Amino acid sequence: MTDETIQPPRPLEGLRVIDLTRALAGPYATLLLAGLGAEVIKVEDPRGGDLARENSPYVGRDGVVVERQHDDDVSISHLTRARGKYGVSLNLKSPEAAGIFADLVRDADIVVENFSAGVADRLGVGYAAARAVNPRIVYCSLSGFGADAPEGGKAMDVIIQALSGAMYTSGEPGHPPVRFGVPIADMLAPVFSVIGILAAIEQRHRTGVGQHVDVSMLGALTSFVAIENWSAMAAAGMESRTGLTVxxxxxxxxxxCADGxxxxxxxxxxxxxxxxxxxxxxxxxxxxxxxxxxxxxxxxxxxxxxxxxxxxxxxxxxxxxxxxxxxxxxxxVRHPEDALVDPRVMARGETMSVAHPTYSSTVDLRTSGVPIKFSGARIGFDEALAIRVGEHNQDVYGRLMGYAPEEIAALTARGAI
Amino acid sequence: MTDETIQPPRPLEGLRVIDLTRALAGPYATLLLAGLGAEVIKVEDPRGGDLARENSPYVGRDGVVVERQHDDDVSISHLTRARGKYGVSLNLKSPEAAGIFADLVRDADIVVENFSAGVADRLGVGYAAARAVNPRIVYCSLSGFGADAPEGGKAMDVIIQALSGAMYTSGEPGHPPVRFGVPIADMLAPVFSVIGILAAIEQRHRTGVGQHVDVSMLGALTSFVAIENWSAMAAAGMESRTGLTVxxxxxxxxxxCADGxxxxxxxxxxxxxxxxxxxxxxxxxxxxxxxxxxxxxxxxxxxxxxxxxxxxxxxxxxxxxxxxxxxxxxxxVRHPEDALVDPRVMARGETMSVAHPTYSSTVDLRTSGVPIKFSGARIGFDEALAIRVGEHNQDVYGRLMGYAPEEIAALTARGAI
CATH class of the missing domain: 3.30.1540.10 (formyl-coa transferase, domain 3)
Structure with missing residues (x-):
């Protein structure tokens, strides 16, 4: 007998992901990849990192709070979305960025980014740059309207919901549209991104080369809305928007009921x-x-x-x-708080708890798991979680990429990482 | 010059799927696999086939109609969901079913089913039976509450929406819950099923063996709802259900606006x-x-x-x-009819038209595409579409599996296929 617990593998072990994403849509894609066992290296700007770090509410030594009280209070959005990801810093506008990005991509399998269309190329971290150093790279771009869109505008969830038709599928006929309370546009595009990435990885087994995978938030949500026969129902004189009943x-x-x-x-x-x-x-x-x-x-x-x-x-x-x-x-009809603690859902890891690494909280901070069970594999997140921007710089730039300590120190001093 | 058009490959070419699914959730999973290039063989009961064949509205020689008028009127649901799938008939309760199922699975890569939990095993077409003839098989079960659930009940979309908490995320505080007009529970579980299948195929490249992939409709939707910090927002005194604005x-x-x-x-x-x-x-x-x-x-x-x-x-x-x-x-805020014909979405194949194979319709029957673009691959559906149950029996049982014509005739006569 030994103290070691033999755990089954995770399905995507051996795949490395360079994660340039921010906010929700992109980070949810790499969260799924991390839970499936890929090694995710999240790249953040040394001057502040992912904007989701500033999302209220926070958790820390005073429990859950609306406004940040202490330096070590952490946004619950960050605790949720950065799970299992190694965090390095890299200023993409620094002169050293192109070389460091090339070093990161050289031994990686996957890159994911969700800048506005065209921005990654302008920064020198687009598909062309990645492929130049690693033709096997599968490079996924997640944007509001597709990588080929002329628009440079920001595509927020509510804007995409409005354009997709989704808001007029719920509610009573003649009533105002309904905003989904779940950020469905932000969540669906990453799910399709993961499908695209894994399909491209499968194709790579045949061809030996990677490719660019391009998912649009508007396209992903509109394709969902399109599963109902809207035009046919209209043509057949059938009411399509029918409120609480059909x-x-x-x-x-x-x-x-009397109470619900x-x-x-x-x-x-x-x-x-x-x-x-x-x-x-x-x-x-x-x-x-x-x-x-x-x-x-x-x-x-x-x-x-x-x-x-x-x-x-x-x-x-x-x-x-x-x-x-x-x-x-x-x-x-249950409220989210009750639904998230359904024993079936908790037992299957479809919802999971997150916690501040130092302070315990009386509130069960329950969030999304990866809702897939495997008979020959497990789902799970590495302990890694970059509370500090660049927390795993030594580990990734030093141990993994072989940068010397003085090189890392110099890059840090110059603000490149 | 030749008449041949050189098309890029599809990412999942070379993978064969045995599709035991019915209704919406399962068929949407195999639709995505078909669009990505897998060869999907849809198995239907010779005594009527998929229930979605009876979904109103229909299209045929009189255009779009609410009630079926002619034998060759086809449900638009079927036209949508059976795209690119080869259709064979098989009575799973016939004495010959186990042997025919084994023949189908022997050279396949993937099986997908969405019977209620436990039913596939009882019918002799569960994971154990499939693995016995093909240890490399990736077998995906899609059910209401997971393959391990004791419940035998049918999990309809509206039931899962109610349990997931999703209905209390939309609408104004204090108002009734809101049913999503898109069958989100039916649609999300298949998307996660495809991720699970492709992750298991990736693991198979390392291990040489397949496994059972098990996705729950309740778990998939609840995991989406759980991305918002419901318990933390409640603890911090923040309103979580906020209607049309945040x-x-x-x-x-x-x-x-004046008009919208x-x-x-x-x-x-x-x-x-x-x-x-x-x-x-x-x-x-x-x-x-x-x-x-x-x-x-x-x-x-x-x-x-x-x-x-x-x-x-x-x-x-x-x-x-x-x-x-x-x-x-x-x-x-657009209506679905307008959203589905957005030129950006049409150009990218995120929505697509379907048509009756014989009769043209004045209505553009626009439905879901596969919302992923690849630089080195294409998305697309084979011409295959089983208007008749068992339409591709000769092709699949004969050409692909080597059954003799008299054997196919005998199986047909006995009602096995």
Missing amino acids: QRLSPFGVFA YVALVAVHEKLAQGLFRAMGQPELGQNPRFSGRDVRVANANDLEARINAWSQTLPTAEVVRLLEAEGVPVAP | QRLSPFGVFA YVALVAVHEKLAQGLFRAMGQPELGQNPRFSGRDVRVANANDLEARINAWSQTLPTAEVVRLLEAEGVPVAP
Whole structure:
């Protein structure tokens, strides 16, 4: 027996990522790669680092606070997004930057950046520069409208949500658009970036060379919106924006309880009969207005009113219990705080806790995991987390790249790193 | 010169996928794999096939219709989701199914299924059965709560949305929850499934063996919701559900115009001053209530009211023009029909048209593409599309697997395929 714990490998072990990303979209891509086992080296400007370091709230010796109180308070966004990443500093505008970038890329497999379109090339850290030193490099650009877009503007999540059509898919017909509370545009593009990167790595096994992978936030979100048949539904005279319920599948959607809401689905005959029994009104199953899918759809307003009249009188838990007993798919509408601590989700690592490296917090700072389980591999983040900008300069520039200590000191003194 | 067009390869060429999926979540995963160049063989029950074949609306000789009129009317859902997939029939409950499944899996790289947890094993087409004939197989299960869940219930998108907390991230504080109009739970799990499959394929290059990849719809969506610091925001007394605007970043969010809405972001000083100039009220930049980020946040209600009072008097296009002229990030809130035909998105293949193989339609049936561009590869779907269940039986069972014509005829006659 030994003290060593034999852990399964992670799927992407052996791949090295040079991470030039900032804010949310890019860092979420490299976070997924880190959790899958790639070695991620996050490059930050020595003059302040990733802007997400300034995101409120913070955690530190006084617990969770809205405004930074102490030097060692850390933004919870940073604690979340920098997990498992080695942090080096590099001023991309310094005269030494091109050479240091080339050294970083020479032995890497992947570069990820999310500057505005064209900026990486102008800084000398674009795909052309990376390929020149390493033709095997897979270089991923993540931008608002694509690497080929003329726009130089910043693409924020809410701007992309507005352009994508997503805001007019939720809410009641005729009501204002709805902003998704999850930054869906910032999150989807990186997920597609990871698919693109891994597909290019697979192609590299055949060809021996890398390539440029280019993902647009607008394109990623619009492609999601496009899965519904919007133009066909409009052409067929079907209502596409339908609020809390979908009447063409009635009963389907969200209904009010005395203390909250439930989602339920009873489209098919057997389920509808089960719903009517749970409501204590089994006779509705013989009522010509509700017996059969087509008439339920035709009388959806009446049916929904009857369901709400019943469910509004009962606690959510009771409505769930009664419907589950009849085999009708049902769930309480939960708040994020409750959803994140679902034991199933915690056990599978789909949500995970983060913590300040020094100070404990009474609040469980629960955040995203990597929602994939492998039978022959594990998901997990290295201990690495650059609290300080350039925290792993010695390790990366010294141990990994062979820079001499005096060279690192000189680069630091000149502000290059 | 020849008539041949030299096309770049697709990244996943050479990988074969056996696709046991139905409905939306699973088929979207294999759609992405097909677009990336994998050879996808979709397996359907000869007694009717994928339920999505019955999804309204349909397209055919009478154009787009709500109810099926003719035998050759095709569900637009099917036209969308079956693109580029070869279709074979196989009755998984027939005595011949285990042997035929083994023949399919023997030379495949990937299997994807989205039965309820446990069902694939019970049918004899689970990971254990696949691995027994092909240890290199990467087998992906996509289910509501994970392959290890005791629940046997069906996990519909709206049920998972309710459980994930997503419904309480949108909308105004104190208002009912908001159902996302995009089936986000059905769409996210497959995207993570593709990441898991490609990561397992990468690991296979090192180890020579495949593994089981297990993705939960609840876990995938909850991990997205968890990127926001819900527990920390609650602990710090910050409002987390904030409707159309985010007052802690004011001005940020969606504002009303005379004929629609715009999204705008003017968090930083320079942008705020640009907004005030666009409003024709540059003096607000010197007003102690609005000069400086902290006071704008403190007076967010007043600021938002002033912005709306201005924007409501103008057409959306004019508000966009005025703000763009000042360099303020702004966009019109578009409807899906308009978003899907954005020339940038069409040019990049992020949305694509589908069509009935025989009948043309006056409606542009625009749907999801694969939102990734590669410099050394292309995205694209094979012409294959199984309008009939088992349409490619001869091609797959005959040409690919070497079954004799009389064997295929006998299997068909017995209802096995």
